[in-house]
Amino acid sequence: MRSASSPEIPEVNPAPPLLVVLSGPSGVGKDAALAGLKKLDRAWHFAVTATTRAPRPGEKDGVDYIFLDTDTFLKMQERDELLESAQVYGRWYGVPRSQVRQGLRAGRDVILKIDVQGAATVRRLAPEAVFIFMMPGSMQELRGRLAHRMTETSPEMELRLRTAQQELAQVGQFQYRVVNQDNCLDQAVAEIDAIITAEKCRVTPRLVQFL
Amino acid sequence: MRSASSPEIPEVNPAPPLLVVLSGPSGVGKDAALAGLKKLDRAWHFAVTATTRAPRPGEKDGVDYIFLDTDTFLKMQERDELLESAQVYGRWYGVPRSQVRQGLRAGRDVILKIDVQGAATVRRLAPEAVFIFMMPGSMQELRGRLAHRMTETSPEMELRLRTAQQELAQVGQFQYRVVNQDNCLDQAVAEIDAIITAEKCRVTPRLVQFL
Numbered sequence: 001m002r003s004a005s006s007p008e009i010p011e012v013n014p015a016p017p018l019l020v021v022l023s024g025p026s027g028v029g030k031d032a033a034l035a036g037l038k039k040l041d042r043a044w045h046f047a048v049t050a051t052t053r054a055p056r057p058g059e060k061d062g063v064d065y066i067f068l069d070t071d072t073f074l075k076m077q078e079r080d081e082l083l084e085s086a087q088v089y090g091r092w093y094g095v096p097r098s099q100v101r102q103g104l105r106a107g108r109d110v111i112l113k114i115d116v117q118g119a120a121t122v123r124r125l126a127p128e129a130v131f132i133f134m135m136p137g138s139m140q141e142l143r144g145r146l147a148h149r150m151t152e153t154s155p156e157m158e159l160r161l162r163t164a165q166q167e168l169a170q171v172g173q174f175q176y177r178v179v180n181q182d183n184c185l186d187q188a189v190a191e192i193d194a195i196i197t198a199e200k201c202r203v204t205p206r207l208v209q210f211l
Numbered sequence: 212m213r214s215a216s217s218p219e220i221p222e223v224n225p226a227p228p229l230l231v232v233l234s235g236p237s238g239v240g241k242d243a244a245l246a247g248l249k250k251l252d253r254a255w256h257f258a259v260t261a262t263t264r265a266p267r268p269g270e271k272d273g274v275d276y277i278f279l280d281t282d283t284f285l286k287m288q289e290r291d292e293l294l295e296s297a298q299v300y301g302r303w304y305g306v307p308r309s310q311v312r313q314g315l316r317a318g319r320d321v322i323l324k325i326d327v328q329g330a331a332t333v334r335r336l337a338p339e340a341v342f343i344f345m346m347p348g349s350m351q352e353l354r355g356r357l358a359h360r361m362t363e364t365s366p367e368m369e370l371r372l373r374t375a376q377q378e379l380a381q382v383g384q385f386q387y388r389v390v391n392q393d394n395c396l397d398q399a400v401a402e403i404d405a406i407i408t409a410e411k412c413r414v415t416p417r418l419v420q421f422l
Contacts, residue, residue: 133414176412191412198409201387201402203344 015200018109019100019126019208020044021120022192023152024134025164026088027146029188030113033134036189037111044196045103047112050076053091060105066096084114084121089156093118104208109196116167123173128206130199132192133174137181139165144182226411230311230337230419231255233403234330235345236375237299238357240391240399241324242275244345248322249401253407255312258323262288264302277307288341295325295332300367304329304377315419320407327378334384339417341410343403344385350376355393 024030038046050066052073061067068076073092077085085094095112103110112129121176122129134140142164146157171177176195180188199206218227235241249257261277263284272278279287280288284303288296296305300376306380314321323340325333333340347353353375389404410417 132412156252171414174414176409177414179411191408194405194408195412197402197405198387201343201389203385203388206398 005028009096015202015205015209016109017104017107018196018206019104019122019129020109020111020192020196020199021122021129021131022111022113022134023116023132023174024180025116025136025142025167026160027142027149027164028134028136029145029185030134032185033178033180033188034111034113036122036185037192040091040189040193042193042196043108045108045110046108047099047110049093049095049096049101049113050082051091051093051121053093083125084118085122086115086117088115088117089159095122109200115171120134120170120173130176130195131174131207132176132178133196134172134188135168135171135177135179136164137179137184141182225318225418226413227313227418228318229316229407229410229417230321230333230340231320231322231403231407231410232330232333232342233322233324233345234327234343234385236347236353236378238360238375239345239347240356240396241345243396244389244391244399244403245322245324247396248403249327251400251404253404254319255318255407256312256319256321258306258310258321260304260306260310260324261293262302262304264304267305295329297326297328297332299326300370301379306333320411327381331381331384337419339419341387341406341417342385343387343389343406344382345399346379346382346388346390347375348390348395352393357400370395388401 022030022033024185034046036066048062048066050068050073052068055061055067059065064196070092076082076096077094081096082094083097083100092166093115095114095118100110100112112122119131123131143161146160178188178191233241235245237320240310245257259273259277261279263279264279266272270276281303284305287293287307288305292307293305294308294311296303303311304326306325306329311321323333330342334342350372352373357371389399389402
């Protein structure tokens with residue numbers, strides 16, 4: 001427990017890389033928070049999710065998502081190249097294992113944005129990850145955001161709202177909750193940033209035994 | 212588990228007030244960190260410690276410390292008005308219970324700067340507090356800071372350095388460690404601030420059952 005450079009004090013090892021799982025119901029603002037986190041320009045690795053859904057305006061392949069046709073996606077699934085995958089509202093989503101593995105191996109904290117189902121799978125595989133749950137300020141706010149997105153037809157929106165209510169009940173499975181109130185995205189981003197900073201200061205680090 | 216204002220989502224209670232214990236060996240920079248934390252102007256309550264030591268230049272009674280004569284200090288001790296007290300290098304230090312109680316009752320996070328002995332006492336009384344240990348970048352840095360303070364005669368400094376080494380071995384009793392490297396005080400302050408922010412986001416809050 002002594003470092004090479006300072007023989008007189010207990011070793012201060014650089015904290016091991018974290019796997020940070022950012023989850024929450026559809027429409028809560030995970031993508032906006034992620035964009036805010038990217039702007040902070042920390043040395044984080046953002047894991048990119050593969051999906052069979054169509055790109056929304058402005059989304060870039062390989063950056064926002066890896067956009068795949070269903071055939072390609074299912075082949076990756078067959079070859080066990082996905083950490084987890086799930087059908088959400090009829091489209092496939094999955095995290096390529098390589099996305100997480102590469103970041104951790106390079107010693108970088110990995111940020112993984114994932115739906116609530118997916119977070120449950122990651123919790124089984126990597127319980128030492130840091131689990132952050134994003135919550136809306138209210139269901140009214142969530143409804144407003146889903147409506148604003150303009151890609152949801154009304155019955156689909158109702159389904160998402162019902163699902164959101166079930167998902168919100170799972171907040172107890174997470175270590176942290178960040179409330180993303182309307183017009184307070186900066187605060188939510190700052191809180192996620194603070195959580196990561198604090199986790200790096202833990203005396204007993206969370207060592208991700210991953211894959 | 213449902214809030215009055217938003218019947219459809221689980222209640223997001225304001226996080227209960229934290230008791231944040233900031234400790235570390237003499238000379239590590241606890242006072243400088245505290246000054247930095249005060250400048251952040253958060254709604255924190257800084258518990259003021261009572262002491263029988265003489266004020267250092269610039270220190271204000273009731274702000275930096277409550278300066279007491281030994282007789283008055285011992286009477287407070289007798290009346291059990293001190294949360295903990297200890298003789299450190301021949302002078303008495305103690306935290307008036309009222310300093311902590313008032314802050315917590317007002318719903319404010321209380322920051323308590325305390326030596327390593329004192330932190331151990333607070334841990335027994337309030338294990339749900341948040342314990343942060345400040346470490347020097349190296350023993351050379353610690354020696355330099357103690358020398359710079361100019362109030363330490365050489366044998367006293369050697370005693371402090373030996374004590375510091377013993378205290379550093381106790382870092383495992385703390386939840387967080389913040390390294391205060393020379394010329395990096397701002398980073399240490401930012402880390403303490405982040406730890407408090409993160410603790411406020413915990414899904415399972417640390418409820419201080421205090422006094």
